[in-house]
Amino acid sequence: MARTMKQLSGLDATFLHLETPEMPMHVGALHVFEIPPGQTGKFVTRLRAHIASRLPAAPVLRRRLWWMPLNLANPAWVDAEPDLKQHIVEIKLPPSAKLGDGQAALEEAVSQLHPVLLDRKRPLWKMHVLEGLANAPDGSRRVGLYTQFHHAAVDGQAAVALAQVILDLQAAGRDLAIRPSSRSKVFQLGWQEMLRGAIANEASQVAQIVKQLPGTAKALAGAAGAALQRTQLLAGDQATPSNLTLAPRTVLNQSVGPGRAFAAISLPLDRLKASARTHEATLNDIVLLLCSTALRRWLGQHGGVPRKSLVAAVPISLRAKGDTSSDNQASMSLVSLGTQVADLRKRLAHIKQATSAMKATVGGLKSVLPTDFPSIGVPWLMEALTALYGKAKVADRIPQVANLVISNVPGPPVPLFMAGARMTANFPTSIVVHGMALNITVQSYDQQMDFGLMADAAAMPDVRTLADALRVAFDDLCLLDDELNAPPTLADTGLAVAAQAGKRVQGGLSSMGGKVGSLVGGMVGSVVKRAVQGAVSGAVKPAAKPAPAARKALAKAAGKRPRTIKA
Template sequence: MPIKQLSGLDASFLFLETPEMPMHVGAMHLLELPKGFRGRYVNALRRLYAARMPATPALRRRLWWMPLNLANPAWVDAEPDLRYHIVEHRLPSPPKGGPPPDARTLLEEAVSQLHPQLLDRSKPLWRMHVIEGLPRSARGCKQVGVLSQVHHAAVDGQAAVALGNVLFDTTPEPREIDIRPSRRGKTFRIGMVEMLRGALGNEASQVMRLVRALPATLGTVAGTAKGALSPRKLLGKGSGNVTLAPATPMNVSVTPARAFASASVPLSELKALGQAHGATLNDLVLMLCAGALRSYLLQHQQLPRKSLVAAVPISLRPAGDTRSDNQASMGLISLGTHLADPGKRLAHIRTASQAMKTTMGQMKSILPTDFPSIGIPWLMQAAASLYGKARVAERLPQVANVVISNVPGPQVPIYLAGARVLANCPTSIVVHGLALNITVQSFDAHMDFGLMADAAALPDVKALALALDAAMEELRALPVPAKAVAAVKIQRTPKKPTFNPNATPARKVSRTRRTARVTADANGAFNR
């Protein structure tokens, strides 16, 4: 049986990982348990995972390393110990006197502490932390938090969608899943001869693929570069994205400590404003981030005169592809933070976003996610270590200031092991030179933001999250064309789309995992 060796892109997340740069992603969930719930929620979650484990291949495999770490490792089968992978934590009792902290703030603080913990590479690369001790909800029900962690070597955003599709339900009663027995033989270990034969065979086939694609690749790169690398754009003039980013507090070497915060804005209103201004939802997400960053840096007297640049993940995954691997690249978008006029800033972002789409549309077909790996593990690990120790991020110019990722999701409530999901804020990766990652996802009636930052670079990341509220007010205040005013009012109460958990895998993948982000609780406490 051929070995399942990690692709070059998947393996890069392993080789670049250091204590300062954990390479796992996940989400912060706030859950409301049903009235009358008895027992420990961690046990209910373990039972759900045990029942659905056969349908989650990404959770049932671990790494098998090549001799001397000479090439990319392979995946082998594993039997996860759910008592290790799903663990319980209890928060200390709040001090007496004064108003008690709200559940969301307590969870953000817990995520800041738990997220930096590296996953054990001798086991399947995932973990769930159940956080007990939260205050009750507005309806008087018990609440728990869950922090999910999955290594980026195992999944990208859309592969995580497929995983969430299996684990989440649209009713409090968990659904029955039709699981067909697999005919594939399990491989729990790989022999030396098989490793060497498989690795060398993969290397040879990858070299041949690259050689065959080289002429078309060079032609596409040359054509794209001719339009993108003009002197005017390289100097950062106009709305060009191909320019060096200015220095900011985010462009530093990171430490092992993290600070996490979250925010939420009304989704239907954001869609209506986009329609009124002729902008996409992605444009408005970038607009909100740009406004918050501009306000935050102005308050700290650190706003550059040149526009900030965002690194934006771009999916390379074909429609219907649900494999558990990484198929993504990065684009660059100028955020227009040098423009005080919000109307001009939105126009700048729309132009820059369209320019990025045009460039990536030309390059998308040739961007590799796999490549020969002989010797690459040594080189990448050494480079990652040297980059951090030498603090290269402070010495060399950067191409981006912040990572901003937007993942769409369905506007329906969801449940996890019988508990209603009230909040599910993305938690992502920060790296040397990019000490802030803003990941955004729609869920129910909200567009929700998860802000992961290096604690030394942005200890007050909560202030940046609060600045998103002011950015939303700034967006609301933009003059709306008269003909669009009626449309804005109508769009504030859109019909919610249906959710079909029994759809075909491609549709199921595109809708269920997307449900895993923040919504308001019963009294609107999160609807800021």
């Protein structure tokens, strides 16, 4: 029986041990669905039936925690039969949800629901059907859906894999051809087999760590050498961004409370990809640029922009290609956002260099970064330290390595359906922790990029203002792109011709030698440029006579008295 026990990995269990009422450790999304006119009945009823049909292919939805005796080591997963009336519930939105698109009402609902911890006696997920939205322009009924999944069960990529099971490519759904499982279900474990399994797992992990030590040491040495070399280069080039630095203290870097504030926006994906091509950047660089630009605007209204660049904690996936398992396989890196740079193009250049440096450092470490480690005694230690860290408000006193979390998760490129309804938006909702009171998670969906902004309600109650600043940042980027991609105008061509003609005339006269040749060459070059510019504009104006000081200098250089020189 012990062989059937699946103990949580060290990384998965960490999200359990870190969870407190002030730091809920679940992720999810705010979805908006359009229900076709012909579909009758309650959406919550259809959704329960739909999820029931997909449960055999979604093991993450039908398992729960089984705790180690005395919480000595990480818990294990055991089978569970979820009560879908408890896991999928309906909530009526206030009448204000009928106004406009109801976005404000949806965001407020998420702000109120997100701090509620998931019941650890049940499978660690829940869905809230949000009824009461105004109909879509075509008359289709609209409904919101706020989903919660504990981070101990899924990471970003695992959530995408789960979505591939419960979502469809067409309203009619699909037949998954699910075969009945022959595995014997385990609904509980005895304490003896739990301890035997934990000890065996511990021994296996220690042996694996010892086996990997030479490779790990080599990878760490290589990364340290590269980081040292880069740091030495940075010392001689202050314009080059460094990710290896402490973050400046802002209002975001404080201990968080139990309240949350949520906001969301969508931006056109094709325009963001076009911006990436224009600037020879990645799509992730453009996302970081928008966040950086919006933060500059928001901080300018809340105490000023720090002289030192803000630093983002950026999750990186350690998952092998094709791996759809529902555990956590991710780590965290740091990226300088260049918020101290006022010019948009220079800020993007800063971010491109910072992300390049991050990839160079992390690339050699991805294979050795751990997702599992020995856990006996760890639950006691981590839970005690987490409680002490929060109660003592340590985050308010010590320097932080990052100001916020920015996560970009690739999503489906086509529209998706669930229970016959079409999904029109998919705004991610994620975690804020002590010291980093803002999390911006971004996911592409169909033809759009959906931004979900989760903040501590005390640190950033006006998170909607930041979401609006993201839209302004997008408009600024579009203006820059249009300027760079615009074809040359007649005026631009004329001025270019004038500049070249002026240089040639000036060069020819200057070759005469002496101060007279140089001065006359410069004057004639200016006249030629002005004449071409006037011709382009359609009206050539006579050049003004040289100023008295210029005439005096010219005459003195030629050894003659000043006289009037006609242009």
